[in-house]
Amino acid sequence: MSQQEKRKVGIIGFGKSGILHASSVNMNPDAEWRAVCDADEQVRDIIHAIYPDISVFSDVEEMLEKVSLDTIFICTPDHTHLPLAKQLIHKDVNIFVENPLAESLAPAQEMVRLASDNTKVYSVGFYSPFKAVLRKARDLFENGILDRVKRYRASLQYSLPRSLPSRERITRIRASAFLYLIYWFFGPVKSVYAKAGDKFTASKSGASLILDHSSGLLGIADLSWDRPGYPQPAAKITIEGTGGTLDISEDNLKLYLTKKKGEFARGWTSFQRADLPSPERFFLCEEGNYEGTSSFLESCSGKKQSPLSWEDGLEIIRMIEAADLAIDTDREISLHEVK
Amino acid sequence: MEKIDRIILGSNAFEGVGYLSRAQTQHYLEFFSKKENILPIMEASFNLGIKSFMCSNNSNILQALGEFTNSRDLSILAVVPNAYEYARESTEKGVLGTILSKAKEIDLYRKVRMGLRALRKIQGIITKDLLTLLTNLMDFEMASFHSHNVTGIILHGQVTDLALSSNNREIFDVYQDLVRERYAVQPILATHNFGTLLPKLMEWNIKMPILASFNKKGFIMKPSQEECERLLANSDYYVIAKKVLAGGRLNPEEAFPYLADKNIGSVVLGVGSLSEAYHTLSVAKSVFSKP
Numbered sequence: 001m002s003q004q005e006k007r008k009v010g011i012i013g014f015g016k017s018g019i020l021h022a023s024s025v026n027m028n029p030d031a032e033w034r035a036v037c038d039a040d041e042q043v044r045d046i047i048h049a050i051y052p053d054i055s056v057f058s059d060v061e062e063m064l065e066k067v068s069l070d071t072i073f074i075c076t077p078d079h080t081h082l083p084l085a086k087q088l089i090h091k092d093v094n095i096f097v098e099n100p101l102a103e104s105l106a107p108a109q110e111m112v113r114l115a116s117d118n119t120k121v122y123s124v125g126f127y128s129p130f131k132a133v134l135r136k137a138r139d140l141f142e143n144g145i146l147d148r149v150k151r152y153r154a155s156l157q158y159s160l161p162r163s164l165p166s167r168e169r170i171t172r173i174r175a176s177a178f179l180y181l182i183y184w185f186f187g188p189v190k191s192v193y194a195k196a197g198d199k200f201t202a203s204k205s206g207a208s209l210i211l212d213h214s215s216g217l218l219g220i221a222d223l224s225w226d227r228p229g230y231p232q233p234a235a236k237i238t239i240e241g242t243g244g245t246l247d248i249s250e251d252n253l254k255l256y257l258t259k260k261k262g263e264f265a266r267g268w269t270s271f272q273r274a275d276l277p278s279p280e281r282f283f284l285c286e287e288g289n290y291e292g293t294s295s296f297l298e299s300c301s302g303k304k305q306s307p308l309s310w311e312d313g314l315e316i317i318r319m320i321e322a323a324d325l326a327i328d329t330d331r332e333i334s335l336h337e338v339k
Numbered sequence: 340m341e342k343i344d345r346i347i348l349g350s351n352a353f354e355g356v357g358y359l360s361r362a363q364t365q366h367y368l369e370f371f372s373k374k375e376n377i378l379p380i381m382e383a384s385f386n387l388g389i390k391s392f393m394c395s396n397n398s399n400i401l402q403a404l405g406e407f408t409n410s411r412d413l414s415i416l417a418v419v420p421n422a423y424e425y426a427r428e429s430t431e432k433g434v435l436g437t438i439l440s441k442a443k444e445i446d447l448y449r450k451v452r453m454g455l456r457a458l459r460k461i462q463g464i465i466t467k468d469l470l471t472l473l474t475n476l477m478d479f480e481m482a483s484f485h486s487h488n489v490t491g492i493i494l495h496g497q498v499t500d501l502a503l504s505s506n507n508r509e510i511f512d513v514y515q516d517l518v519r520e521r522y523a524v525q526p527i528l529a530t531h532n533f534g535t536l537l538p539k540l541m542e543w544n545i546k547m548p549i550l551a552s553f554n555k556k557g558f559i560m561k562p563s564q565e566e567c568e569r570l571l572a573n574s575d576y577y578v579i580a581k582k583v584l585a586g587g588r589l590n591p592e593e594a595f596p597y598l599a600d601k602n603i604g605s606v607v608l609g610v611g612s613l614s615e616a617y618h619t620l621s622v623a624k625s626v627f628s629k630p
Contacts, residue, residue, distance in 0.1 A: 019501065022504075023500075023501050023504035023505070024504070026504045026505065026506060027504050027535070050505055050507060050510065051505055051507065052507070229365055229368055229369060230365075231368075232364075234361040236361075249360065249361055251358060251359060251360050251361060252359065252360055272358070272359060272586065272587075272588050273358060273558070273586065274358070274554075274556045274558035274585040274586050274588040274589075275556070275588065278559075280561065281561060281562040281563075282500075282504075282532055282535060282561055282562065283500065283531035283532055283559055283561045284497075284500055284501070284504070285497050285500070285501075
């Protein structure tokens, strides 16, 4: 790809995800990281020292004025996403926003409305589609390996220190990523019933959701954010069908079939990460980080359609709001009520 | 280059790192939170003739090392920084925020306890801020190992790969000079991207041993197994293989022959139990100790 055709990238916010996107862009032959904007002076100083060729700014407007950019990664906290989107949307740039799309429903809806008038690519940062085991599981599921699906049960467990000031924000990010995983597998949700409380530890730090999907499928999702011994989040889904079950985690996948189907024998078949091909050409801290960024860049170049739109991000926020409302009112909430 | 042993005991399991399942990780975290469960594995390994141990400054491991009778005869390859520690803290402050607060926190410590030594060669080539930051972080991490026989310092794969993606050779120059001048030991780079790192180091004319994934399944061999194998075959860099059991998916009998005829200097082997230690390390000795 010639220099002119390369995506010219700016990053807003240089925390963990900003660093990962910048690094992924740097390793991508079809893109060039040109500028970064961060509010913290010390962070800007370090960027200067490590990346002497990158233009560093404290002000987004100034960055857009001084550097020619066509693609922006917004890696700042969720409450800043809408103000930044408003600033950027008329600048004719592709925009990637980290998960969750916004801090609540109204700003997320506003972002989708703004994006609907434009033709650029607007994507949100969910990484499940870029993990080999989850991708394999979804392929099997989509191809009807379980015959008629009866129900599913999903869980997300982790622990966060109660003293952590950003505990609520991190919880929201993780819950959002988990609900996206469910949405990616089973499609849109019609209604939600939810109870506060942790099924695993009997503490209040969690929630149980009953999700009624538009497809007619019913599932249960249990979230726990005080589970001792889980410093990293662990998501799991068990899907039951008339033809067998699928046990899915990020590390492994277990398929049980009641009778032989295609290449799979009756009984258990298991896959580990190491058994599955990974198309990722560069590994950055965790599986899916590089491919997630690259996939967005490819969609900006028109090479493929973006797998993750702001509409998807909005749908997840509607699920969260419906769950919150269900907990508050102790009744089933239709997503139509969440407006 | 300092001689590096052919077989090195790794510490992933002791630090709760596993690839098979969350249950395995959970078991490792719980089981190896007691130094009493680490010590027998270290002793078994030592008695089998494995005299090198690769680890970070994880507190459980340091406690076990402190009580290990033969620790003076054990060659430590210290992994810095303790990335899992940083990952936990960075959920709150962000990565750079965590590094900055650590750097601030340790600055006083460094001045009082270690003093400032001149690093003239490095100071000539990089900005003062970056040098100070890296020196502070390195001193902080290495202080935990002061009573042990450290023979090499390994830059953690996550950091190497982030540095690699910055395309800034200064970071690698600083790292190797710091390790050689300040600690007088062998600098080593860990990576998950051997196929990208090696050509870059060759282009920059930087030579250090590389710790990289090599296994029969191609697990985390980037950009691809074929490319990594091709580069390895033609390389004159010293390569230490990790993830040789493909995250637990291969048994030693099927995994080791793949490595035995490759241009690999050493292998790192992590074990999660005493029986696994006897089995894995015995098979390794029979395969890798052949002249």
